[in-house]
């Protein structure tokens with residue numbers, strides 16, 4: 001707008017200018033990763049987020065439902081949460097670095113507390129305004145622009161009206177989660193087994209297994225936790241796994257550890273050591289797949305051997321560096337890692353840092369991969385971090401010129417009295433609780449740190 005003598009009217013001129021310069025960042029999913037992305041994008045003066053979430057509320061995994069199978073829109077149920085789940089990480093560690101959980105006696109909180117926490121995070125950072133609920137992303141496609149750069153066409157179905165629209169974005173953060181689509185390993189003659197088969201994705205509570213003999217296949221976090229729950233009502237739990245040693249935690253007497261299942265027969269299973277046992281139920285706790293059904297072929301993203309390619313630092317698409325995938329690493333402390341990943345990616349978008357070229361990014365990934373293999377680790381565990389997560393976060397922080405100080409922040413919060421529930425007795429109790437939890441989940445005390 002101009003005034004009578006042709007000068008720009010300053011406020012509208014500035015507003016237009018800012019709007020013109022604002023980059024639109026599309027975010028797929030409003031779970032913890034998508035919310036973290038929206039929080040940091042919205043804090044930037046040169047970017048604005050738009051978040052599409054197919055559910056009607058924030059929280060993703062932490063939105064418990066007793067439903068299994070398909071939802072009212074015919075979409076697969078997203079959350080694998082079960083009724084009595086308590087976190088396997090203390091809330092003090094689990095929190096985003098800039099937003100502690102509310103003070104509460106317990107450290108290992110119920111899943112409903114995590115959902116409330118994510119809802120409070122959303123309100124605190126005023127994120128609702130950016131989220132389009134009940135909007136299902138169907139297709140993401142790169143588009144070439146006149147200036148030689150590329151943007152993204154995102155096609156979204158409004159589940160209320162059934163209408164479909166396509167929006168253009170400057171960059172994309174993929175935050176769709178990866179604990180929804182079950183992995184079911186092949187088992188010889190499994191179709192001959194007459195009992196019930198289900199995956200932990202559909203497990204909600206122990207009661208339906210009262211008095212039954214349940215074979216639980218897989219003894220990672222879910223397998224172990226679900227075995228303990230089911231054992232409280234079942235006749236017997238056969239905890240089937242191929243860990244090199246028996247899990248040394250104190251298991252209830254009706255939990256028997258057996259080798260991995262190699263074949264099935266009508267009434268039960270044969271295990272790796274040739275022994276066999278009858279069972280009424282086979283409960284697969286065999287993990288989940290990475291899936292991105294909305295990415296068009298032109299995006300060039302593949303998943304092979306559980307490895308998402310082509311990503312730099314397990315995060316940024318090397319051919320389209322305006323696309324990033326938050327939360328691909330697993331066996332991590334998720335929320336703080338999401339935070340550092342998002343801030344690193346945004347540093348590159350804001351051009352606070354310059355990413356290496358595609359060749360150098362691919363070489364970096366190949367070097368990381370070669371190192372992974374040289375340590376004798378399985379291909380499919382390339383994104384499995386464990387203690388490697390701390391070095392990774394440090395690496396991203398120093399490369400991105402960003403802070404990664406969750407521990408310092410936590411300590412400061414204690415010093416300034418923001419974490420009021422932490423009396424010395426409470427801290428000691430928490431530590432012994434954490435140790436007990438470690439023992440119960442089969443860990444050694446010497447690995448406590």
Ligand code: FAD
Pocket residue numbers: 028029030031032033034052053054055058059060061062078080081082085086087088089094135136137138175176177178179222294326327333334335
């Ligand atoms: P999600 O929470 O899965 O969110 C993804 C979101 O994307 C969902 O809201 C989904 O509806 C949406 N979405 C997907 N596809 C589309 C689409 N096409 N269009 C629109 N929206 C879409 N972590 C911990 O820190 N502590 C724990 O104790 C812990 N326990 C766990 C227990 C279980 C049983 C499981 C399954 C996970 C647990 N985790 C735990 C890990 C947990 O998944 C992460 O903490 C975190 O919540 C993952 O967040 P996310 O945003 O990556 O994915």
